[in-house]
Amino acid sequence: MPKQQLLPSSEYRILVLGDKAVGKTSLIARYVRNEFPYQKRLHINSDNSTIYQTIIDGTDYTFIFCDISTISEFEKLKLSDTIPTACLILFSITDEKSFTQLNFFYETIRLKFSNQSLHVPILIVANKIDLEHDRAVKQESIDKLKSSGFDVYDISIKGNVGIGDVIYTAVKHLQYDILEKVKPDTVCACIIT
Numbered sequence: 413m414p415k416q417q418l419l420p421s422s423e424y425r426i427l428v429l430g431d432k433a434v435g436k437t438s439l440i441a442r443y444v445r446n447e448f449p450y451q452k453r454l455h456i457n458s459d460n461s462t463i464y465q466t467i468i469d470g471t472d473y474t475f476i477f478c479d480i481s482t483i484s485e486f487e488k489l490k491l492s493d494t495i496p497t498a499c500l501i502l503f504s505i506t507d508e509k510s511f512t513q514l515n516f517f518y519e520t521i522r523l524k525f526s527n528q529s530l531h532v533p534i535l536i537v538a539n540k541i542d543l544e545h546d547r548a549v550k551q552e553s554i555d556k557l558k559s560s561g562f563d564v565y566d567i568s569i570k571g572n573v574g575i576g577d578v579i580y581t582a583v584k585h586l587q588y589d590i591l592e593k594v595k596p597d598t599v600c601a602c603i604i605t
């Protein structure tokens with residue numbers, strides 16, 4: 413009997429949002445090209461998206477990264493729920509305002525996706541941890557977010573620390589949500605031989 417794999421879609425959209433200069437473009441450039449600092453716009457399509465194919469745990473993936481600098485860009489985004497979508501909201505530990513903006517981004521995303529049939533995971537990313545000496549956001553404030561149940565990841569794009577973990581976690585969240593959605597009754601997520 414032919415092998416049939418009933419696994420989640422391998423195409424994922426990853427929206428990267430956050431205040432000015434928190435490292436949104438740098439994150440995509442680092443992940444896709446291992447480039448830091450990035451060469452201006454070299455890798456960005458005209459719609460500010462970057463398509464990247466990779467293999468994770470032996471499976472092929474296509475990621476569509478969308479670099480969103482302003483809320484008006486975000487609101488203009490045409491989204492369908494055919495492509496599973498995760499959101500990364502970045503802030504910089506050296507910029508208190510970028511931290512206080514988190515709530516605004518979080519709520520805007522939740523509203524935008526309120527009609528989506530699939531749950532959209534939102535991960536919060538604390539960037540520039542290499543700049544500990546310039547820290548403006550207290551660690552206790554970040555710990556408080558974590559203990560309230562938010563997924564918060566500490567990264568340094570410059571130091572190439574933690575980026576792979578963030579993307580990996582986003583994808584695993586998406587797969588889990590898709591499997592939960594298709595799980596009931598007759599459909600099982602398994603390999604039929």
Ligand SMILES: Nc1nc2c(ncn2[C@@H]2O[C@H](COP(=O)(O)OP(=O)(O)OP(=O)(O)O)[C@@H](O)[C@H]2O)c(=O)[nH]1
Pocket residue numbers: 430431432433434435436437438439449450481539540541542543567568569570571
């Ligand atoms: N030290 C340090 N600098 C970083 C890090 N990540 C990004 N930067 C720097 O922060 C600045 C802003 O990075 P960008 O990637 O342009 O930030 P952005 O969020 O895309 O900015 P906008 O497009 O203006 O919204 C650049 O000078 C980066 O080189 C990091 O982890 N550590």
